[in-house]
Amino acid sequence: MTAWAAAPIGAEAERLTGELVSEVGDVPFEIVWVHQGDSLQIEVRQKSDDEVATAPSSAPVTVWGVSFAGALRTRWARLHLPGGDGGRVVDDWTGQGSSQGPGWLGFLADASDLLAGTLDPDMVPALIAQIVVPRLATWCAVYTADSGLGPLGLSYLWHADESQIDLLREQLDRVVIPSVDNLTPVPVQLGDWQSLAFPLVARGRSLGMMCLGRSGRFPDDVAQLAEDLGRRAALAMDNARLYAQQADANRALQRSLLPPGTPAETPGLDYSVVYEPAGETNEVGGDFYDLFTTGESSWRFAIGDVCGTGPQAAAVTGLARHTIRLLAREGYDVASVVSRLNQAILEEGERARFLTLLHGEITRTDDGLDLSLISAGHPEALRLRPSGVVEAVVTSQSLLGVFPEAEFVADRVHLAPGDVLLGVTDGVTERRSGERLLDDDGGLSKLLAECAELSARAVAERIRRAVQDFAIEPSADDLAILVLRAD
Template sequence: MDTTRVSSTAFDGTPHAPAHARKFVRQVLGEWRLSHLAEDAVLLTSELVTNAVVHAGTGVELTCRLDVTASPPKLEIEVDDRHPARTVLAAGPAPEPTRTSGRGLALAGMLADAWGVTYTRTAKRVWVRMEISDGCDVQEAAPAPPSAAPIETLHVGVIVADRDGVVRSWNPEAEKLLGWRADQAVGRSLERLVAWRGHGPHALSLADTLGLGRWRGEARMRHQDGRLVPVYVSHLRSSRQRCSIWMVVAADHAYVLTPPPAPRLGGAGRRIKDLLDQDMPFAELLDTIARIVQVSSGGDAAYVLLAAEGGNRFGVAAGAGATAGLVGVLATGVFGAERTTPTMIEDLLAVDVELAQQLRARSLACAPLLAGGELAGYLVVTAAQPDRFDQELTVSLQHIAGQVAVPVQRERLAEQDRAHRGRLSFLAEAGELLAGVHDEELIAALTAQLVVPKIATWAAVYLTDLAGMTRLAHVWHSEERHNADLRKSLPAIPRTALSEVSWPVGPETVLSFPLLTQGRSHGALVIGRTEPTLPLELADLLSDLCRLVALNLHTAMLYARQATTSRVLQRSLLPMRVAPMPGLESAVVYEPAEEGAHVGGDFYDLFTVADHWCFALGDVCGSGPEAAAVTGLARHAVRLLAKEHYTVADIFDRLNHALLEEGEEGRFLSLLCGELTPLPQGGALCTIASAGHPPPLLLRPNGKVEPMASPQLLLGIESGARFYVETFELAPEELLLCVTDGVTERRDGDRLLDDGDGLAELLSGCAGLSAHAVAERVRHAVETFAEEPPQDDVALLVIKASPR
């Protein structure tokens, strides 16, 4: 005779399959009188079904098989999916430290006596085997009758009372059970119909019991003939209809309303404690604790919260089940340093709306982790529906918390020390990478690549400009081929505040961190992670990184503002355009030495006055904005005095006095200024003076080069200085090169560009070239003379007389 017992069922491949599977296995083992195995069997079933649903994506078939003839007897649980090409994840440690998926079969290895994977042509079967101890009489595992009372005497009374406990409805079955007709019972108070003595450890009154969301227990009710009838009551309070509903049966038929046995968490606590003795990464250990607590409690989700530095904040360290995308600290009053006893909340919405939204839960039970009298964290179980838990669950949670609190706290402190060192190293690397970067787009790109793939699967950086406009600046995915799709899925220009954006739903949990500094938002860092929760350490690390990024963005903004100011100042200090000169060709090169600057100590000008042209090339001692202030004074003074028909000598004299009146110590000016008067035969008559400036060089058509002005005293040194002019003819095809000392004193080690008349030699090879070509050749020579960039401003002016 075949003594093997088999029970099977099938589920769709939906997220609800693990819950249905747990219920099925618990029911089957109860019928087979194997409830002592239910805890481990339900945990293993949940993991196998979850693996099948997540990694195969098909419907699953669940089979429980009991072989009572084996020695010892064996219970096997099999899960078949319909995707044989898929392989189940290995039981070994995850390849990445932050990865939490794929640990289900690690539990199988710990709890089952054997497990394996069997492939068929149409399915893949994952099975676990549990040996039954010799002390269990499985031969007598047939279900016994629930009660000796005859089924004909079963009456299920339904009584509805309002919020004051007054009966409003009384069904015929209640009349058969208690003798009261509906017209006799309706309008009476339940207190007159129930002989209430209180139940449970707190001995609640009947009024308090009616206020509970859910209650079951024994009671005695008054029969119409005056006797007391032992009954079993299942109470449910409906907050929407503001009434209490009682289902009542005789005590002999209590099994009809008795709930299935509550999960026994004591064994789970011992199993978790055993895990602490294994060499397991701390994050994986916490994930396993959360997973076992969630499955054993029957909740939708479970969390391990740990105290942050200071002890008055608690952050999510691990989560299991239908966890929400939680970040760092839970800012709520439910978890606080003053709570040192277990807590059960029937409806979280009535207590803390923000926390209910964060956890996406209505029911909550938690127990503190107390280590050495200090609160180290919490074990938390949640459910989407209200009134899911009872006081017995909180007691079991506290039992687990008491066993694991001290070892977890010890490992936590060691992990904090490692995480602190890693955090400092990461932030130092980020600071070094971002240092000196003044481009917002580059900062956004570097930020995204800092967090991918170390912290997130993908990252996006939004930037907010001075006008308050926010835009998507950069995206980066760990798989670069997904970058384009990621950019399309994210809003390019959010229409709401970044904290209120509904991010696209996908396989990753999406989290947003603001980029704030000095009270101003520079945008946000948005990341996607495969893990449903973000540990507190990572949340703090990302917050520090965002502050660092925001500070660099603020610096880049100030730099951009300064660059804009420099450009505006440049437009006021340098001529917008060079005046055209019939019969003459001109070219200008102007390059400030300071990085990012647009103006400096060198300046030039070329403009018309009546029937002739004036040109000027000057160099203020120093560079940057300070020198630019004197540059503006000098250029505008030269132009204004020339327009008033002052001679070149008079211009030098007036400008010399103006600089001395400024009274700024050590601010001197070298200036080359001249007038060009066209000649009838072509070319121009040049009247020129040089105050401490490199002399201009005249290039003849035959390649000969001559200096054309004598050096005189710098402007701004002596008030009694007298200046004079020199005159020469600039004939057709001749070229005049005027430069500042940024050209002649370009340095390569101990050698200068103009050593040994180097500039004259360079110019002699430019015979026959246009003014622009000569200017470009000199500029290139200055740039390539040394490997280091020029340390002084460079300005040069080329004027060439054209043939008639």
């Protein structure tokens, strides 16, 4: 209704729909609202019967009736749109011959709300055209240029009579559209149409042109209204483009912080990771994971949690992951890597954020996997035996980025074939439902005990699903799960 500039009759249309529905009876039916240029037709469709139709009475209906098509019976009624005059383009917005009145202001307010409702730059041209037609013009073509550079291209075309769109497109292909450098409306010659091209300019940047066409001359007040709408549309387009550019840059930066990939071949090691950053537009948050090869039968892994979420936490995430990879491949042992990462975070000064980390080295042996690992203030790592027994296997040591004098000592853990090691961030253990946390009373250990003899992937998915189902509300914290299983 907003796109049709028909919001003022919304309440009347709803009341009228209610009256039509009240006549249906106890049978399935369908409600359809149809825009017809100068009017709104409300239809209630049902299987045909022989009842006599009565006219609805609660709204100012000018036309009503009943139509039949096969077994389909449709009761319909028609409401004039504000300012409508029998299918012609609207020129009188107030009933007083001036567009500078309540109808004009309401139209612009509805149009502004609709344009502000999207941040998709591809949607804005479509909204512009559908707002303009048929209220200001019979057809509308929106031309845009990327960042104001290069030739204009047709982004969206709309006509009050959809069957005429293809023909109109062919005509427009032969027309030279004025340059975006023009800052005032420019006449465009197109057959019998009276056409005007309005520049789309926002914040001093030319974004394109809005070309309107109608039969006969454009009244001054309608042209002024279109020019005002063009300014609002250009601002909406510029906002959408800026948002899209920022989102693209954000995604590119975030992808650079993700691991380049986990090992394709890991003989003797079955593994799985789950990573879900908080926030709709985030691909990287404060939680992170990594698993990479350091030798023919050895690997390093890490799962960590930076204090906070969003871009600031992601910056420390990138520092931690790159530091761990670089030092591990330079031959530093687990304790040395963690100690040097602690110093690197402290050297960030005011930008530093404390970090919890589970970092380890995996070595394949004849009877499973040997692990050397350190938990720096991180949720405890759990080992699951094929029998279903679950136990914590590491000692919690100092978290990183707080104490420059902290020293770290690696724990030794063996995974026999079938054993599973689970590492998670507090997005799992502190998942909240009311006053309860998922890990209260050993909740995570109990959940892991149910995963005996499952593959690493099945264990990770079981934990992820349990976190999701623990509370109705979406999680506000980042989440990472790392599962290592000895084959």
